Amino acid sequence: MLGDCLLIIAIAFGTALAGEGITWLLVYRSDHYKRLKADMDKKTKKLEKKKQEVGDTNDKNIKRKLEREEERLKATNRDMSMFKMKSMFAIGLAFTALLSTFNSIFEGRVVAKLPFYPIGFIQGLSHRNLIGEDMTDCSFIFLYILCTMTVRQNLQKILGFAPSRAMARQQSSPWAPPNSQMNYLR
Structure with a gap:
């Protein structure tokens, strides 16, 4: 089990x-991506600086300018995502x-014992493709997904491919409500 x-x-x-x-071959080393990344960094820093200078103001002109800057930043982010998409599709x-190859190699084999009982949907x-009722048995796919998520994030940080913290803050989460739709609450 340890060897697996x-x-x-x-x-x-x-x-x-x-x-x-x-990804480096197809995306990160291209001039177009480098230009988009530099533009994204510049716009992000500019927007954060303006937000700090303005603070909480009620001036509608300033708010509109900030919203326009945010829209430009989102457009640049969208362009960068579209540029990365072909690489992500190939990967x-x-x-x-x-x-599927590795899954067939490890099919039916318990590769680890979980120290907890996973919640229902997990x-x-x-326990995929495992025989038995012991839910602490771990299949290949579960361990592989956990390891890949952990390793890939850290590898991106080490290699310098992870987005900067400022850019990550500006990128919207799929679970966060969009700001433009929530303006009526303010």
Whole structure:
């Protein structure tokens, strides 16, 4: 079981490294991406500086200018995301093939024991393709996903590909309500 765990961690590290390598080849080293990233950083810093200078003001002209700056920033972010999309699509196809291959290798094998009982909707993933009723048994797919999420985020930070904190703050979360729709509450 320990050997399987270490192998899965190595596979996750290898696939994350390969994914970042492909992304670097297709996206990060291009002049277009570098230009978009520099533009994004510049607009983000400019917007944050304006927000700090303005503070809480009731002047509608200033608020409109800030909203226009935010829209420009969102447009640049959208352009950057569209530019990255072709790389993400290629990586997704390649990793889907790899995942099905590795899944067939580890099918039916308990690769780890979980120190907890997973909640309902996660049990299907953590106990996938395993025989038995012990929900603390862990399948390949669950451990691989956990390792990949952890390794890839840290690898992006180490290699310098992760978005800056200022950019991350500006990017909207799919669960956060958009600001423009909530203006009527203010």
